[in-house]
Amino acid sequence: MVKVMAVNAGSSSLKFQLLNMPSEEVITSGLVERIGLEVGNFVIKVNGEKRKLETPIPDHQVAVDLLLDALVKHHIVESLDEIDAVGHRVVHGGEDFNDSVVVDEDAVKKVEALAELAPLHNPANIIGYNAFKKALPHAGHVFVFDTAFHQTLDKERYLYPLPLEYYTDLKVRKYGAHGTSHKYVSQQAIEMLGNPKESRIIVCHLGNGASISAVQDGNCIDTSMGFTPLAGVMMGTRSGDVDPSVMPYLCKKLNKSVDEVLEIYNKKSGMLGISGISSDSRDIENALFNEGNERALLTGLLYARIVSKYIGQYYAELGGCDAIAFTAGVGENAAYLRRLIIDNVSRAFGVFLDEELNNIRSDENRVISHQYSQIKVMVIPTNEEVMIARDTVRLLEL
Secondary structure (H helix, E strand, O other): OEEEEEEEEOOOEEEEEEEEEOOOEEEEEEEEEOOOOOOEEEEEEEOOEEEEEEEOOOOHHHHHHHHHHHHHHOOOOOOHHHOOEEEEEEOOOOOOOOOOEEOOHHHHHHHHHHHHHOOOOHHHHHHHHHHHHHHOOOOEEEEEEOOHHHHHOOHHHHOOOOOOHHHHOOOOOOOOOOHHHHHHHHHHHHHHOOOOOOOEEEEEEEOOOEEEEEEEOOEEEEEOOOOOOOOOOOOOOOOOOOOOOHHHHHHHHHOOOHHHHHHHHHHOOHHHHHHOOOOOHHHHHHHHHHHOOHHHHHHHHHHHHHHHHHHHHHHHHHOOOOEEEEEHHHHHHOHHHHHHHHHHHHHHHOOOEOHHHHOOOOOOOEEOEOOOOOOEEEEOOOOHHHHHHHHHHHHHOO
16 A cells, blocks of 8 residues: 555645555545635645635645645644655646656656646646655656647647648647546546446536536547647636737737736636636625626626537537536536526527536535436536546556
8 A cells, every 4th residue: 555645736726635545545635725816725634624724825835835734733644754656737748748657857847848838837737746856755756647638639629720830840739638637527427327338528627727628438539728728718817718819909009018918818817807806716606696796797607608609519529418527616616607507508409407406515426417408417526636646656556
C-alpha cells in the first residue's frame, strides 16, 4: 500500500486527495478555493469531519503551503515523508503529450513553454509542482494532462480554417482541456447506462473554467475548448468564444495592447464581466434570488444559452444522445442553471428534468431527468483526483 497525493490545481482553486493505492481509499480530501479573491476558503477532512478556514489566499503557492501544513498539524500524516508520490493535473500538454508522464526536467520545460496556451493554469500547475517537489523531495511525481483525452479528435474537428502551415509549422489547432474530468465522468455515465457497447454522452464540465465534450463509445470526438482554455463556453472570468475582430477593435478603442485585451478576455470577462458582481456563480445566484439583481439574471440566461448551443451542436455530431452529464462546481451545485440549460433544448430533443430530483443536493451520482425524458440527465461529481492517482501508480510502477 502506498500513499499518493492527487493535486488538481484550477485557475482559482486547488482540489486534493490523499489516497491509499491501489485500494483508492481516501485518507483525506479537501479544497482550497477563491484563490486570488479577497477572502479564500480552505476545507480539509480530518477524521471524516470538515475543518474550514477563511483567510486571504493570494496565490497557489500560499494554497500549497496551507495544505501541507494542515496535513501534519491535524496528524493526517506524522511526516510528509509518508507520502510516496504526487500526481499533478496539468492543463495543457499540446501535442507533446498524449498520455501522462513521469516528471523530469524535460517535461517541466515543455509544460512551462506551453504556458502561453494556458496562462491561467500551466503556471499554477508548475507552482504547485515546485512547492510539492520542495516539500517532498523523496516522492515520485507525475504530470497528468487535461489535453490527453482529447487526442482522439480527428483532423476535421481539431483543425482551424487557417492556412494549413499554421498547424504544420506552429501547431495551431484545437487541444481542449478538462480531459481528465471528461474521461472520468463519461466512464461513470456509461456505467450508469448499463455499460452498453455503443453510447453517446455529452459531458458538461461547468466550473470556474467550463467545457463541453461529445463522447462516442468512450472516445472524445469533439470538445469546446480550443487552442487554449479561453475558447468555448462562457466561464467565471473567461469570455469563451468571441468574434476575432473584437480584439483589434478593442485594442484601437481602448488604446490597449493585444496582451492587455487578452488579459481582459481571461480575467475580467465571463460571469464576472457580465454580472459586475463576481466570478463565483454562488455570489451571482445569491444576488439573483435574494436581491433580484437584473445583471445576475442576465448572466444566468446568457450562460445557459451558450451551454445549450453546444449541447445542440454535439447532439447533431453524435447523431443523438443517450445522456447529458453535468459535473464540476457549477454543474454539480447550481440547480437553477441546469434547469435553464435543459429548458433551452427540451422541446427539440425531448429531454426534461424532474424538478424535485434536480433540486436535491448530493455528493452521489444521480439521474435528475423525468421518467419520460428521451435523454437521461445526470449529475456526476467529478473525481479527477482518482484518475490522477491511477496514472501516478501506473507510471511509477508502485
